[in-house]
Amino acid sequence: MVYMMNKNKINKYLPLSLAIMFSGYTSVSIAGDQVEISAISAFNKGTAISKGFDQFVASINEDKNAPVRIRYVGGPEAMPPFQIGNAIKNGVVDMILSTGAFYSNVMPAADSLKLTRYSPQELRAAGKWSQLQQIWKEEMNVHLLAYTNYGNEFHLYTNKPLTSANLEGQRLRITPIYRAFFEELGASVMQTTPGEVYTALERGVVDGYGWTMQGVFDLGWQEQTKYRVDPGFYQADVTVMVNERTWSSKLTKEQRDYLTQKALWLESLNDNNAAISQNERKLQQDAGIQTLTLEGNEKERYLKVAYDAAWRELLDNDEETTKRIKEIID
Template structure:
């Protein structure tokens, strides 16, 4: 009888231990922070590939701590609606150009017209100030500037025309527009049509537009080189692609999750910057092999052209800040991002 009682007590102890273990495991599973995310561009573009690789890095290093679940790209939420979606908490995290919500956060134009790298902006306090204004204006944290060091060109189906000052004259040119460079195109007298990147191929094919601005890389992925045969130099502006995170969602994460995500994003600023410099050289070589002509303006005209671009971006920011408030940040941002 005594032996039976011992067996019974042992069985109860084992059952209790198993229950405790189950509770601990279950608790640990519940403790993993789940993060929802979307990206602005289709998966085949290099910028999205960077983001997805960065997410994989976070998930691998954050196993048991945090997991980012990517819901998709513009097919899930329209690319121009994504910034509002993360602001309002529909999703936790978005990978998107800052210019898509520049009317709400005018300070993003400092990245557009920057003369510093993402790493320099992080080191000199520019990234911290950019994060601060995002939190106060848009209810999001700005975690990092990804795929920096990539600039824009205007590409055309037709030969470029030039004004008396040697700068390209876009009068009468039907140019695909985008919030990042709209102010500049207005200054060049272009006739613009705003559309998503996914709509441009068809627009070029049908003659709805005969020119488009895009970065030094990606034209081949988009297959726009089938129509675009001329590229104008010099380059202007910078990609302002960032990772933004709903502020309330961020504050609900564990400190461990926050540190891991922020550290990995900062690391990918350098990784993606280095990788894109190699892509720029490769794409330029391939475009020329396929017959695209790279047209250069004179040094004097190039200076006018780039100055006009930068003045348009800084002028747009200044005008918005004068209306919305926050002019105290204008000089700070110029010092941190423009290095005059």
């Protein structure tokens, strides 16, 4: 109870404190019809999950005729990932790159996008993306611009071998992405930022963690990892969002159209993820990470629990919004 009271106080004053800290980060006109907008990422620049966004920013800033420039403020070193949702909702920053898990404290149903059965292109072609944009506008005060990292599945990585879909005795580092899933299978869980995972593994505080196929090498986790469990589950739900006031009031139609075209280009990079993940498998094998493959009934149970537990938790947290999203993506 004491923790929750303190957390509520923090959330109450967080928008004001962020506004003071980052007051110079909102959009400004810099030359003629060109506008500069600020951007913060929940991921370190140059890491696997951030690479597409890094290219997106570079392609815009290197375009001399672009009506928009992006001022990249930084990653987690500039703002803790779990504060990024408040920052974009309150207009402290113009644009962010984040997974829904990092702003589920602001929009509990955001984490449901990981459960999508459709690629970004399929979502757009079926008119589903515009439906999601409306929900994110209502709940987060943002324009949902792009969906990147699709095709980069999550896996369980552990230092304790297993032969069934039973995680009893496993102490796992989690984010909200797979908390319900791992708990349902019996694991003990603890939440940390990515920057704390290596030390937690090294000191034996945790036995393993959930992460995407891509990115294990970014922070040296392969040095402390013995096994990867197959099959993978969920999709990386990493999106680019723009504060709604910035999008609708500070950008012209030409600037919005330009960013939308760049967003489509960014989403096209998702097509490379199958090959990238295949190469990542080889790199992990070469680094000594062994594959533990669940098959037959154990595989079916593992995946069923993954999706059932996730939807159940999301519905418990925000039934109305989760139902709206589930009708669109499931």
